[in-house]
Every structure is written in C-alpha cells, then in structure tokens.
Amino acid sequence: MDTPRAVVVGGGVLGTMHALEACRRGWEVVHLEADAGPRRASVRNFGLVWVSGRAGGPELDLAVRARQLWEELAVHSPAVGFRPDGSVTVARHEAELALMAEAAGRPDAAARGFELLDADGVRAVNPAVRGGLLGGLRCTRDAVVEPGLVLGALRVTLEATGRYTWLPRRQVVDVVTSSISSVAVDHLGGRHEGSVVVLCIGDRLSGLGGRVGPALAATSLRKCRLQMLQTAPAPERLTTALADADSMRYYPAFDLPGRAGLPEPSPTTSDWGMQLLLVQRAAGGLTIGDTHRYDEPFDFAVEEHPYDELVDRAEAVLGWALPPVVRRWAGVYTGTTDDRIYSRTTIDPGVVVVTGAAGRGMTLSPAIAEETWEVLTR
Numbered sequence: 001m002d003t004p005r006a007v008v009v010g011g012g013v014l015g016t017m018h019a020l021e022a023c024r025r026g027w028e029v030v031h032l033e034a035d036a037g038p039r040r041a042s043v044r045n046f047g048l049v050w051v052s053g054r055a056g057g058p059e060l061d062l063a064v065r066a067r068q069l070w071e072e073l074a075v076h077s078p079a080v081g082f083r084p085d086g087s088v089t090v091a092r093h094e095a096e097l098a099l100m101a102e103a104a105g106r107p108d109a110a111a112r113g114f115e116l117l118d119a120d121g122v123r124a125v126n127p128a129v130r131g132g133l134l135g136g137l138r139c140t141r142d143a144v145v146e147p148g149l150v151l152g153a154l155r156v157t158l159e160a161t162g163r164y165t166w167l168p169r170r171q172v173v174d175v176v177t178s179s180i181s182s183v184a185v186d187h188l189g190g191r192h193e194g195s196v197v198v199l200c201i202g203d204r205l206s207g208l209g210g211r212v213g214p215a216l217a218a219t220s221l222r223k224c225r226l227q228m229l230q231t232a233p234a235p236e237r238l239t240t241a242l243a244d245a246d247s248m249r250y251y252p253a254f255d256l257p258g259r260a261g262l263p264e265p266s267p268t269t270s271d272w273g274m275q276l277l278l279v280q281r282a283a284g285g286l287t288i289g290d291t292h293r294y295d296e297p298f299d300f301a302v303e304e305h306p307y308d309e310l311v312d313r314a315e316a317v318l319g320w321a322l323p324p325v326v327r328r329w330a331g332v333y334t335g336t337t338d339d340r341i342y343s344r345t346t347i348d349p350g351v352v353v354v355t356g357a358a359g360r361g362m363t364l365s366p367a368i369a370e371e372t373w374e375v376l377t378r
C-alpha cells in the first residue's frame with residue numbers, strides 16, 4: 001500500500017506539530033511556509049508551557065496532555081529546550097494572596113501542581129526573587145521551551161524520518177479538492193497533493209481564496225497584539241518562571257470569588273491589558289511581557305510606555321536591577337471569540353484549518369495536533 005501523504009501549510013508551532021504527528025503515524029508530509037522561515041507568534045512568545053492558568057475541565061485536560069507530549073518529544077528533540085521548572089505567581093497584596101489560597105483549594109489544584117507559599121517559601125523555591133512580597137502560588141506543572149529553537153529542532157527530527165519535505169517561501173493561495181485527494185496551490189503555481197491538507201496559518205486569516213477564505217471569515221476569531229522585551233543575560237539563574245498577580249485577572253483558573261477583591265489595576269494595566277510574565281532563556285536573558293491590544297489595524301511600532309512599567313515591576317519582584325534590554329518586539333496571535341479552546345474548521349473532508357489557540361498555542365500545540373489527526377483519521 002502506498003504511504004499516505006499529508007500537506008501541512010504553515011511552519012509555526014501548530015503546523016510543525018501537525019507535521020510531526022503525521023510522520024509519527026507513518027505518513028509522508030509536505031510542509032509549506034510562506035516566509036523564508038517562520039517568524040510569527042511561534043518564535044515571538046515566552047515559550048511557556050502554561051498549565052496553571054487554564055480553565056478547569058477540557059482546557060486543563062488538554063494542557064496536561066500537551067505538557068506530557070512536550071516532555072516526551074523533548075527526549076527525541078532535546079534542542080527544544082524543555083525545562084520542567086514550574087512557575088511562581090507572586091503576591092504583593094493580601095487580596096492577591098487570598099485569591100491564590102482560593103485557587104490552591106480548587107478541586108483540580110493537584111493536576112496543576114499548585115502550592116501556596118509564604119514569602120520565605122517563594123525565596124526558597126526561587127532564590128533570585130528578593131523583592132518585597134507576601135507570598136506566592138507555585139505551579140509545578142508549568143514548564144518552559146525555547147521558542148527560538150523549537151521549530152528548527154522539530155524539523156531536524158522530521159527530516160530524519162526520510163518522509164518529510166520542507167518548502168519555505170511558498171504561500172498557499174487555494175486548496176482544490178476532488179473525490180480522491182486535495183491539492184494545495186501555492187503562489188508560484190506549485191501544486192501539492194495529499195489525501196489530507198491541514199492549514200495552520202496563524203494570524204494570516206485573509207490570504208487564502210477559494211472556499212477557505214469565506215469559511216474562515218465566518219469563523220469567530222479575533223487577533224491580539226502583544227509587546228515583549230528581552231534583556232541581556234542575567235547574573236544569576238532563575239529556577240522558575242515568574243508572574244505577577246495581574247495575571248490572575250486574565251487566566252480563567254482564577255475566575256473565583258476572590259478575584260473581585262483584587263486591588264484596582266494601575267491605569268497602564270487597564271489601558272494595555274498588562275500582566276508581568278518573566279522567563280529566563282537557556283542562554284540567560286530574561287524574556288519579559290506582556291500587553292494585550294485587540295483593535296485593528298495594529299500599531300506598526302512598539303510603544304515605550306508599557307515597557308517602562310514592565311521593567312519597574314520586574315525589578316520590584318526580583319529586588320535587583322534588570323540587565324540592559326537588548327530586544328523589543330510585538331507579536332500577534334489569533335483567538336476564538338466563543339468558548340472553543342481553539343478553532344478547527346473543516347472546509348472539505350480531509351481539509352481543515354487549525355488556528356485560534358490564542359495565548360496558549362505554544363502550550364497546547366502537540367495535543368491539538370493529536371486531536372486533529374484523530375478527527376482526520378476517524
């Protein structure tokens with residue numbers, strides 16, 4: 001029997017995980033990417049495999065499964081840089097600590113590895129944290145990967161199968177289906193045939209014609225733009241990722257009665273939808289963010305003002321001056337506007353568009369790919 005062939009469109013983390021899952025199942029894969037190399041959300045993120053904040057139920061289950069898959073695939077692709085470091089969300093106000101205590105009492109707290117810490121406990125877990133704080137919430141299930149390395153590392157693993165073809169600089173403009181196969185047509189007129197076509201196009205929602213464009217336009221999706229920065233290598237190792245209590249305003253795990261008691265956010269926090277997340281890269285620099293803006297068209301420039309507050313907050317938590325900022329950038333992700341965890345739109349049998357995982361796409365990508373292949377091969 002001939003080896004079945006899949007065409008995967010989009011070289012971001014979702015496309016790459018779908019390619020990986022197809023190869024794992026013995027398929028041949030042709031993988032197309034519009035740019036010379038993937039340069040969008042999948043390489044601009046924190047690399048947080050973030051279990052702690054997920055909504056209870058299916059979203060948490062998917063995140064827990066995804067974390068397990070990340071850990072497994074890091075065995076074959078160690079260059080993804082998986083580190084099971086966990087995280088600490090720090091409290092600097094009694095009401096923040098009270099909400100953390102409530103979260104630590106959730107029935108699913110053990111699945112998240114939640115542990116409520118006093119100030120000494122935070123410092124014992126992460127000695128680099130020496131700012132004034134009351135305590136924190138540890139999540140032992142959170143982890144980190146290296147966004148700048150993940151995609152390349154996974155492609156090396158894919159190429160080793162001998163069943164994988166990577167085609168950058170090929171923008172797919174249409175997908176044509178017949179009763180036996182589907183053909184992805186690229187902007188140079190190249191035709192890529194497979195029994196399955198999976199389009200993981202991230203935030204490029206308007207680049208496809210034929211039946212795909214209108215189907216996507218009818219799907220409940222919206223884009224979000226975030227600002228980020230990175231410092232030079234820090235003088236010491238941070239043993240966990242860090243978040244501040246503003247993160248509890250956004251993550252559904254903290255949608256508990258105590259959330260109403262959180263102190264008033266600063267004007268910059270409200271205006272920019274800001275929270276502090278801080279992750280140390282394997283090479284020592286600190287990736288720090290973020291902001292959330294939804295009104296399109298997005299600014300083409302990054303704004304200095306929220307960066308000032310992010311740096312102040314990071315220094316207040318750490319209790320020491322940050323190394324110089326060496327990089328600033330913005331990134332855009334696509335999320336759903338309804339209660340779906342992500343969006344999988346079937347265009348034709350065997351042709352699907354997968355996007356909309358929002359700020360959890362890096363985390364969930366291996367488990368989403370697994371679900372897609374279960375749907376496609378049912």
Ligand SMILES: Cc1cc2nc3c(=O)[nH]c(=O)nc-3n(C[C@H](O)[C@H](O)[C@H](O)COP(=O)(O)OP(=O)(O)OC[C@H]3O[C@@H](n4cnc5c(N)ncnc54)[C@H](O)[C@@H]3O)c2cc1C
Nearest residue numbers: 010012013014034042045046048172202331360361362363
């Ligand atoms: C600043 C920022 C921080 C984040 N932090 C985290 C985090 O720490 N943890 C987490 O879980 N998630 C995080 N996310 C979310 C996560 O990064 C995204 O959900 C995820 O990367 C989306 O992956 P993707 O493959 O769908 O999209 P993308 O990374 O956008 O990739 C899509 C790719 O498809 C290509 N493409 C599009 N259309 C075509 C076409 N027609 N033909 C060929 N190629 C095409 C694009 O060029 C692109 O390379 C963050 C996002 C941002 C922006």
